[in-house]
Amino acid sequence: MADEPREPKPPQPPPGEKPAGSPSPTATPPAKPADASAPAAPAAKPAPPAAPPKPPVVLQTPLNNELVARLRAKFEAGIVEAMEDRKQAIVTVERARLGEIALHLRDEEKFDMLSDLTAVDWPKREKRFDVVLNLYSFPKNERLRVKAWAADGEEVPSLTGVWPVANWLEREAFDMFGIVFAGHPGLTRILLPEEWQGHPLRKDYDILQQDTAWVRENLGIESGQ
Amino acid sequence: MMQAVIQATMDFLKLYWAPLLCGLVIVAVLPLIVGYIVLVERKLMADMQARLGPMRVGPHGLLQPIADAVKLLIxxxxxxxxxxxxxxxxxxxxxxxxxxxxxxxxxxxxxxxxxxxxxxxxxxxxxxxxxxxxxxxxxxxxxxxxxxxxxxxxxxxxxxxxxxxxxxxxxxxxxxxxxxxxxxxxxxxxxxxxxxxxxxxxxxxxxxxxxxxxxxxxxxxxxxxxxxxxxxxxxxxxxxxxxxxxxxxxxxxxxxxxxxxxxxxxxxxRPFARVHFFNFLDYVPPLLMIGVAGYCLLRTPKQPSRVQQLFMLAVAGLCLALALVLLAPVALPIAKPLYAGIHGGFWFIFKVSAYIYFFMWLRxxxxxxxxxxxxxxxxxxxxxxxxxxxxxxxxxxxxxxxxxxxxxxxxxxxxxxxxxxxxxxxxxxxxxxxxxxxxxxxxxxxxxxx
Amino acid sequence: MEAERETTLSSEATTENKTLLGADELIINMGPQHPSTHGVLRVKLKLDGERVIGSECIIGYLHRGVEKIGENRTYQQFAPYVDRMDYVAAVSNGLGYCEAIEKLLVVEAPPRARVIRTILTELQRIASHLLWLGTHALDIGALTPLFYCMREREEILKIFEKYCGARLTTHAFRIGGLQYEAYDTLEKDVERFCKDFESRVAEYETLLTQNRIWIGRTKGVGILTAEDAIAFGVTGPVLRASGVKWDLRKAAPYAAYDQYKFEIPVGTTGDTYDRYLVRMEEMRQSRLICLQAIENIPAGPILAKVGKVLKPPPGEVYHAIEAPKGELGYYVVSDGTVQPYRVRIRPPSFINLQAFDRMVRGHLVADVVAIIGTIDIVLGEVDR
Incomplete structure (x- = not known):
C-alpha cells in the first residue's frame, strides 16, 4: 500500500473547469442557506466508530458570509467556490486571477500575512494541483484558505510581489511539485539539489524512488536507501 | 685550523654556558608550562561554568596537557x-x-x-x-x-x-x-x-x-x-x-x-619589601605550598584507582619539597643568600599567574x-x-x-x-x-x- | 587570492553594489560546516571588507522528505516523525500534530490531557529558549551562559524523561490525548524547577542584559520593522520583538491556554537586543503558566475515545500552534483512509530564515552570526 501511489479520493468531486455541473453542495449558488444542503454532502462520512454516537456530522458546508459576498461581487467568476471545512473558510479562485485576488485580499480585506503556501496533488483530476494559500489577518484575527487549481505545466501567477514570504514557499512548491510560478524572481529548487530529476511530493513519485543517477554521481554510492 | 675552531667554541661555551643552558631549559620547559596553563584555564573555566573540566587523564586531569601534546604531535x-x-x-x-x-x-x-x-x-x-x-x-x-x-x-x-x-x-x-x-x-x-x-x-x-x-x-x-x-x-x-x-x-x-x-x-x-614589620609575609609562600600539599593528601583516599592515588601523593610530596625549599632561606641562616633568588622567583611567578588569571576570568x-x-x-x-x-x-x-x-x-x-x-x-x-x-x-x- | 566571482547572488543582491574600498568583493562561504550556523545552514556572503553587501541562504542539506513520509504512514505512525523536525522543541511539534489530527477527526482531548500538554509544552518552550540563549551568547563570544543554560535545560529534560522515557524526541502526546498518565511527582518536579528558575533567569541577565559589550553587539543589529516582519511572514518572538503583539496562544487558544493568565512581551525596535529581551521575558511567562497549571490539574481520562484505527472523515484542516520559534502549522488533507493524503508542515524556522537577507544587509561579518543566532533556527525544521 505504502509503496505505490494511492487511489486519491478527493473530498469534493473533481471540479475541473466547470464546477457548476457537479452535484456537489459546495458548488450550489450562495443564495441557498447552509443547512438546507444537508442531504447531499457525499464527502461527509460518519465519524469513526469509536466516537460517541451522534448523527453523521456535516463537515463541509458552503460558505456564504459577508467576505465571500464581497469577493463574489468584486470578482464574480473569479471566485469558483466557497466552502467551510471544519469551520475553516476555504475560497477557491480562478488560477489566472490569483494575483489580483491576493492583492485585493491583502489590501482591502486586510489579510496581511501569507502564513503558508503549498500545493496538493490530485493526479486523477483534470487539473491536478491545488495551490493552497493560508492567509491570516492580524486586524480581524481570522484565517482564510485560498485555493487555485492548476494542471501540470500550467503557470500560476507568483505572489512574491504581494507577500515577499511567497518567494521561498513558491520555490518549495516548485521543488516538490513542479508547479511553475510565473513572475517569480528566481524559481529554482530550494531543498533538493539543483540537478535533481523529478518532483517528490507528486503522487506518482514513489516513496522509494530517487534520482539514482544523481546519487551515484554526487555521493558516489549506488543508492541513498 | 681545526684546533682553533674547537678552541673558539670552547671559549664561547665557557663564557656563555649559563645563558645557553637557560635557553635550552626555556625551549624545553615552556611548552610544558603552557600546557599546564591551558589545563588551569580549562579547569577554571569549568569551575565558573558549573562543571568539572578534564577529569579523565590522571587525577583531576593532571596529565591532560601531556596527552594533548602527544595527540598533536602524532x-x-x-x-x-x-x-x-x-x-x-x-x-x-x-x-x-x-x-x-x-x-x-x-x-x-x-x-x-x-x-x-x-x-x-x-x-x-x-x-x-x-x-x-x-x-x-x-x-x-x-x-x-x-x-x-x-x-x-x-x-x-x-x-x-x-x-x-x-x-x-x-x-x-x-x-x-x-x-x-x-x-x-x-x-x-x-x-x-x-x-x-x-x-x-x-x-x-x-x-x-x-x-x-x-x-x-x-x-x-x-x-x-x-x-x-x-x-x-x-x-x-x-x-x-x-x-x-x-x-x-x-x-x-x-x-x-x-x-x-x-x-x-x-x-x-614581596609586597612591602622594605617594611620589616611585614617580614612575616616571607612565610606565606611555604605555607601556601603546605596548604596545597595538605589538600592533595586529603583528596588522595578519594581517588578511584591506585595509580591516581600514587600520583596524588607524588604531587603532595612535590609541594612539600617546594615548601621546604621556600622555607629554607627564611628559617636557615646558611641559606640566606638564596633568599632573593628563590623568593623573588616565587613572587614573580605568583604575580604573573594572577595577571593571567585575570585574563582568563575576563574570557x-x-x-x-x-x-x-x-x-x-x-x-x-x-x-x-x-x-x-x-x-x-x-x-x-x-x-x-x-x-x-x-x-x-x-x-x-x-x-x-x-x-x-x-x-x-x-x-x-x-x-x-x-x-x-x-x-x-x-x-x-x-x-x-x- | 583566487577571487571567486559571482555576478548574481540573489535577486536583490545587486541593488547596492558600491564598494567602499573600490576593490573586488569577497565571496565567503559560511557553512554547511561552520561553528555558528547552527547545523548545516550554508550562507553565501558577499563582502566588501567585512561589510555584508549581499547574502544567500542555501538550505536542504538536512532534507528528509518528512511530508512525503507522512503520506506513506498512518496517522499514528507519522507522529514520532514530527519530533525530528524541530528536535530541540519536540514536544511542541507533537502537540501541533496531535491537535491538528484531532481537529481532523473532530474530537477533543479531555481536560486533564490538555492541561498536562500545556505544562509540558511550556517547559519545552523554556528548554528551547534556553538552548537558544546559550548558543546565541556563545556566537557573540560569551562562553559561560551556555553551560548555565544547559544545566537548567537538563532539569527540564529530566522531567520529560520521567514522564515518557525520552529526553529529546519525546513523542509525549498521542492523538486524542496523552500516551502516559502523569507520574506521581510531576507537579512537585515542575514546581521545584519553576522555583529555582526565577533566580536562574536573573543570573543570566546579570551576565548579559546590562553588559556594555553585549548591548553593543546586539542593539541596532538586524533590525526588522513590523511591516517587514509581517510581509516576510515572520512569526514568534522575532515578530513580537518588532512590536507586533501577536501570540497564537492568545489569538487562537489551543490546549489549555485560555485558562491561564500571561503576558505577551513585545519589543519596540525589532533589533537583536529586543529579540533577546522578548525571549527572556517569554521564559518567565512560561514559568508562570507552568505554575498556574500545576495548581489545578483536573482529574479524569487522559485519552479521548478515538479508536485504534484512525480514519478521519475526508476533508482538510489547518491547525497552528505557537511553537518556541513561531507559528508551527499543520495542513492535513484526509481522503478517508488510514493514511493522510497530504501533510503540509508550516515550519516557523524556514519562513523566519527568509528574512535573514533583509536583516543582514549592511552589517559586519560578526553580526551575521549574531543574526543567525537571533532568528533561532533549527535546520531540522528548515529542511524537514
Whole structure:
C-alpha cells in the first residue's frame, strides 16, 4: 500500500473547469442557506466508530458570509467556490486571477500575512494541483484558505510581489511539485539539489524512488536507501 | 685550523654556558608550562561554568596537557594544496620564535635572567614579541583561505592599534624610573618603596586592556573568533603547526604579564619589601605550598584507582619539597643568600599567574567585541587617553621633584594626575557616545587602513 | 587570492553594489560546516571588507522528505516523525500534530490531557529558549551562559524523561490525548524547577542584559520593522520583538491556554537586543503558566475515545500552534483512509530564515552570526 501511489479520493468531486455541473453542495449558488444542503454532502462520512454516537456530522458546508459576498461581487467568476471545512473558510479562485485576488485580499480585506503556501496533488483530476494559500489577518484575527487549481505545466501567477514570504514557499512548491510560478524572481529548487530529476511530493513519485543517477554521481554510492 | 675552531667554541661555551643552558631549559620547559596553563584555564573555566573540566587523564586531569601534546604531535600534518608551502611552514615558526626569544629579556627574580642587564630590556621584550605578528599575517596569507586572510588582517590591524596604546602606557611607567633596564626598574620600585601601579594607575589600566588585545585574548579575540571566522588565521593549520601557534599565544600571554609585573607590580618584590614589620609575609609562600600539599593528601583516599592515588601523593610530596625549599632561606641562616633568588622567583611567578588569571576570568565572563567597536575603543579611547596620561604623569613628576617628593608621598601629585586622566577618559567616552548617536547609519570607517 | 566571482547572488543582491574600498568583493562561504550556523545552514556572503553587501541562504542539506513520509504512514505512525523536525522543541511539534489530527477527526482531548500538554509544552518552550540563549551568547563570544543554560535545560529534560522515557524526541502526546498518565511527582518536579528558575533567569541577565559589550553587539543589529516582519511572514518572538503583539496562544487558544493568565512581551525596535529581551521575558511567562497549571490539574481520562484505527472523515484542516520559534502549522488533507493524503508542515524556522537577507544587509561579518543566532533556527525544521 505504502509503496505505490494511492487511489486519491478527493473530498469534493473533481471540479475541473466547470464546477457548476457537479452535484456537489459546495458548488450550489450562495443564495441557498447552509443547512438546507444537508442531504447531499457525499464527502461527509460518519465519524469513526469509536466516537460517541451522534448523527453523521456535516463537515463541509458552503460558505456564504459577508467576505465571500464581497469577493463574489468584486470578482464574480473569479471566485469558483466557497466552502467551510471544519469551520475553516476555504475560497477557491480562478488560477489566472490569483494575483489580483491576493492583492485585493491583502489590501482591502486586510489579510496581511501569507502564513503558508503549498500545493496538493490530485493526479486523477483534470487539473491536478491545488495551490493552497493560508492567509491570516492580524486586524480581524481570522484565517482564510485560498485555493487555485492548476494542471501540470500550467503557470500560476507568483505572489512574491504581494507577500515577499511567497518567494521561498513558491520555490518549495516548485521543488516538490513542479508547479511553475510565473513572475517569480528566481524559481529554482530550494531543498533538493539543483540537478535533481523529478518532483517528490507528486503522487506518482514513489516513496522509494530517487534520482539514482544523481546519487551515484554526487555521493558516489549506488543508492541513498 | 681545526684546533682553533674547537678552541673558539670552547671559549664561547665557557663564557656563555649559563645563558645557553637557560635557553635550552626555556625551549624545553615552556611548552610544558603552557600546557599546564591551558589545563588551569580549562579547569577554571569549568569551575565558573558549573562543571568539572578534564577529569579523565590522571587525577583531576593532571596529565591532560601531556596527552594533548602527544595527540598533536602524532596528528597528520596537512598543508592545503593551494597554500604557499614555504611561508606556510615558516609562519608558525616565526610566531613561536619571536615569543620564545622575548622571554630571554625577562627577569624572573634577580637571579634568573638570560639576557642579563641589557640596557634596553623592556624595549627588547616588547619589540621582539611584537615580531610574532609576522607569523600570524604570513600564516593567514599563506593558507590561501578567506577565513584565514580575514583573521590575519584583523590581527595585524588590531596589533598595530593596540601596540601604540600599550607603548604609551609603558612610557608613562618608564617616566617614573628613567631606565629601560629591567633590573633597574624593579630596583627603583624597591627604593621608592611603592609599586608603580599606585603611581600610574591609569597607565596600568591602559596596558592591561592593550595587552589583552595584543595577545588576541577574549574579549578581543577577533582574529581567531571561533563563531565568525572558524579559527581565523589558524583555520588551515593542524597538528603540530597549530600547536606552535597555540604555544606562541600563551607564551605571549606570559610575556605581557611579565612586562606588566615588572613595570607596574614590583617585579619579584614581596609586597612591602622594605617594611620589616611585614617580614612575616616571607612565610606565606611555604605555607601556601603546605596548604596545597595538605589538600592533595586529603583528596588522595578519594581517588578511584591506585595509580591516581600514587600520583596524588607524588604531587603532595612535590609541594612539600617546594615548601621546604621556600622555607629554607627564611628559617636557615646558611641559606640566606638564596633568599632573593628563590623568593623573588616565587613572587614573580605568583604575580604573573594572577595577571593571567585575570585574563582568563575576563574570557569566561564577557562577550566578544565587534571589529569596528574594537577599533573605535583603540583609536578613539585608549590612544588619546594614553597620550594624555603621559603628559599628566610627566607634569606630576616635575611637580614632585620640585617639592622633592619620594615614595608614598609621590601619591600627593600622581593621584591628582590620575584623576585628571580619568576625567579626560570620561569626556572622551561622552564625546564618542554623542558622535556615534549622531551618525548611527554612517558608512563604516576603513578599518584595515589604520 | 583566487577571487571567486559571482555576478548574481540573489535577486536583490545587486541593488547596492558600491564598494567602499573600490576593490573586488569577497565571496565567503559560511557553512554547511561552520561553528555558528547552527547545523548545516550554508550562507553565501558577499563582502566588501567585512561589510555584508549581499547574502544567500542555501538550505536542504538536512532534507528528509518528512511530508512525503507522512503520506506513506498512518496517522499514528507519522507522529514520532514530527519530533525530528524541530528536535530541540519536540514536544511542541507533537502537540501541533496531535491537535491538528484531532481537529481532523473532530474530537477533543479531555481536560486533564490538555492541561498536562500545556505544562509540558511550556517547559519545552523554556528548554528551547534556553538552548537558544546559550548558543546565541556563545556566537557573540560569551562562553559561560551556555553551560548555565544547559544545566537548567537538563532539569527540564529530566522531567520529560520521567514522564515518557525520552529526553529529546519525546513523542509525549498521542492523538486524542496523552500516551502516559502523569507520574506521581510531576507537579512537585515542575514546581521545584519553576522555583529555582526565577533566580536562574536573573543570573543570566546579570551576565548579559546590562553588559556594555553585549548591548553593543546586539542593539541596532538586524533590525526588522513590523511591516517587514509581517510581509516576510515572520512569526514568534522575532515578530513580537518588532512590536507586533501577536501570540497564537492568545489569538487562537489551543490546549489549555485560555485558562491561564500571561503576558505577551513585545519589543519596540525589532533589533537583536529586543529579540533577546522578548525571549527572556517569554521564559518567565512560561514559568508562570507552568505554575498556574500545576495548581489545578483536573482529574479524569487522559485519552479521548478515538479508536485504534484512525480514519478521519475526508476533508482538510489547518491547525497552528505557537511553537518556541513561531507559528508551527499543520495542513492535513484526509481522503478517508488510514493514511493522510497530504501533510503540509508550516515550519516557523524556514519562513523566519527568509528574512535573514533583509536583516543582514549592511552589517559586519560578526553580526551575521549574531543574526543567525537571533532568528533561532533549527535546520531540522528548515529542511524537514
Amino acid at each position: 596528528k597528520e600534518d596537512i598543508i592545503p594544496d593551494n597554500a604557499d608551502k614555504l611561508v606556510f611552514w615558516l609562519a608558525p615558526v616565526l610566531s613561536v620564535g619571536a615569543a620564545l626569544l622575548s622571554i630571554a629579556g625577562l627577569a624572573i627574580g634577580p637571579a634568573f635572567q638570560i639576557a642579563k642587564d641589557i640596557n634596553i630590556g623592556i624595549l627588547f621584550v616588547v619589540g621582539v614579541s611584537a615580531m610574532g605578528i609576522f607569523g600570524i599575517v604570513l600564516g593567514g596569507w599563506a593558507s590561501n583561505s578567506h577565513y584565514s586572510l580575514m583573521g590575519s588582517l584583523r590581527s595585524s590591524a588590531q596589533l598595530v592599534s593596540y601596540e601604540t596604546a600599550a607603548g604609551m602606557a609603558l612610557v608613562s611607567g618608564l617616566l617614573l624610573t628613567g631606565t629601560l633596564n629591567i633590573k633597574a626598574i624593579v630596583e627603583a620600585q624597591y627604593n621608592e618603596g611603592i609599586w608603580f601601579v599606585m603611581l600610574a594607575p591609569v597607565a596600568f589600566f591602559i596596558y592591561l586592556v592593550a595587552s589583552i588585545a595584543e595577545t588576541n585574548r577574549a574579549p578581543f579575540d577577533l582574529p581567531e573568533a571561533e563563531s565568525e571566522l572558524v579559527a581565523g588565521y589558524m583555520t588551515e593549520f593542524s597538528g603540530f603547526r597549530w600547536s606552535l601557534y597555540f604555544l606562541a599565544e600563551y607564551t605571549n600571554m606570559i610575556v605581557v604579564s611579565s612586562v606588566a609585573t615588572t613595570l607596574f607590580l614590583g617585579g619579584w618584590l 569566561f565572563t564577557i562577550p566578544r567585541y565587534r571589529f569596528d567597536q574594537l577599533m573605535r575603543l583603540g583609536w578613539q579611547f585608549l590612544i588619546p587617553l594614553s597620550i594624555v596620561n603621559v603628559l599628566v604623569v610627566g607634569v606630576a613628576l616635575i611637580v614632585g621633584s620640585y617639592f622633592n617628593l619620594h615614595g608614598w608621598s609621590m601619591l600627593l601629585v600622581t593621584t591628582p594626575a590620575a584623576i585628571i586622566a580619568l576625567v579626560v577618559a570620561l569626556m572622551i567616552l561622552a564625546a564618542g557616545q554623542q558622535s556615534s548617536a549622531g551618525k548611527e547609519n554612517a558608512p563604516a570607517s576603513d578599518f584595515y587602513a589604520g
